[in-house]
Amino acid sequence: MPSVHPTQTPTPTQPSARPTVPQLDAVVVGAGFSGLYQLYRLRELGLSVRVIEACDDIGGTWHRNRYPGARCDVESASYSYSFSPDLDQEWEWSERYATQPELLRYLHHVADRFGLRADITLRTRVTRAVYDEDDHLWQIVTDTGETLTTRFVVLATGCMSAVKEPDIPGAAAFEGRALHTADWPHEGVDLTGKRVAVIGTGCSGVQAIPLLAEQAAAVTVFQRTPVYALPAHNRPLSAEENAELKARYPQFRIAQRQSRGGTVFEPPTRSALEADDAERTAAYAAGWESGLLSGLLRTYNDILVDAAANETVAEFVRSKIRTIVTDPGTAETLSPRGLPYGTKRPCLDTGYYATYNKPHVSVVDLSKTPIVGITPSGISTSERDHTVDVIVFATGFDAMTGSQVAIDIVGKGGTTLQEKWAEGPRNHLGLLSSGFPNLFTVIGPLSPSVLSNAVVAIEQHVEWITDCIAHLRESDLTEIDATAEAEEEWCAHVAELAGLTLYPAVASWYTGANVPGKPRVFLAYTGGLDRYRARCDAAALDGYRGFTLAPPSDAR
């Protein structure tokens, strides 16, 4: 297999010239947690790899989401790479839940420590990818006018990178400052003395609102659906805690990889309905106090599958909101009703509910008085006009599929990924979509991704993809594609498992319902990362069952 030296920049070819020798072995799209690790692994195989990143620096989600309060809601020790014991020993987390700047520093450290930057091209967006069926090569086109040929493509484009533009009439007419949490100015924003509107109360809004309220003269939150938020109980990590963490890292990393969701705990075995009120309340209180995102889900085994069991925990959270928020009307407005706990992603907060006790913070219940439109001076609801200086859109993402269908990907027979996924994403094991050979996805749709600790899920995908590419090269094969039958089976299996839970009935980004016109499909695998890992490993061990592997055209 010809190989360009990793630090050598290949010269572009004309799109019309059909090469039989690729300029690169692999192109990785995106330089976040996924892309950096994929680069590291593929370079270990001796491949020529180029990472192409649209942003002006590495870091992916942690580069872009710089809104005040942005921090991870999985514990830092857990939400970090496990592939390098040395990295574990040398990096020191300062807080239980790392802030966005600290996570970004970590990713920069990783890029420097492993010499990754030389193979990353920044400020360049992949706009098109076309598969050459004869040569088993992808032609990659970028917005800088470059065209590259490569054998393999890895979409490391992230689950939450396609920002959902505000679907509110008049948004462009606003004469104040409009900001999106996922595209926060790097230089920061001074909100002192400003009247700030926040639209959206998902995890981004919940993290941002308390900090916005510390600065702004007035904060008005426009809430369409109330959220379930648990206190993070974040705190600095002491030197002793870091030392203890480092001592147990080797065992901890193994346990993480074997776990159901990438965090280590004993899965519950009892139904919430088997317990009496006092026992349940005690269990939920412990979950609430744990400061863990899954603290309440760890209590009983049927919270996400049984509506009555779920209602017990939902009511527990509402009771907590009533305790924290002093005005009963505001507490009720902030209390989710008719929304099963956990079916929209819960949030970890620091002072979210208590912020509404401040006299300059208020909430507008859009379920009663919907937004009519955005005006030059603010936001108009069915009840009244709200004049503001700044609107913060915390309105989320075209999750899971948005970053992939944004690229014009043309597979076998000239079919585009957009066409193929018109009714929802289709692939085998969340890894390859039939008809789009050698195009792998890291933590994309129909894999455990967003239902697990993302970094653990990323490492599992990257390692499977790397082993797969190594196998192809060792066997002198140049193409892997998912079979249509295996794909059909996998999509049905994912849908069947999701159908056993309360998730699919709820309009959320998990189901694609947050984006107008997006097909309604449950987008993640609910069976657990451990079972998923076992299935992926079994397929590979069984000669890549469910996939077709092909030799180069001149060997056929």
Ligand code: NAP
């Ligand atoms: P999100 O969960 O999709 O929340 C978007 C919010 O905007 C919702 O409250 C939504 O209301 C509201 N909204 C959207 N369009 C609206 C409109 N036209 N009018 C009024 N309200 C509107 O987005 P997100 O908060 O950015 O979070 C997305 C995901 O990113 C999270 O679930 C999580 O997985 C990840 N995330 C993680 C962290 C972390 O680790 N700490 C932090 C932030 C985000 P409806 O609910 O009614 O649609």
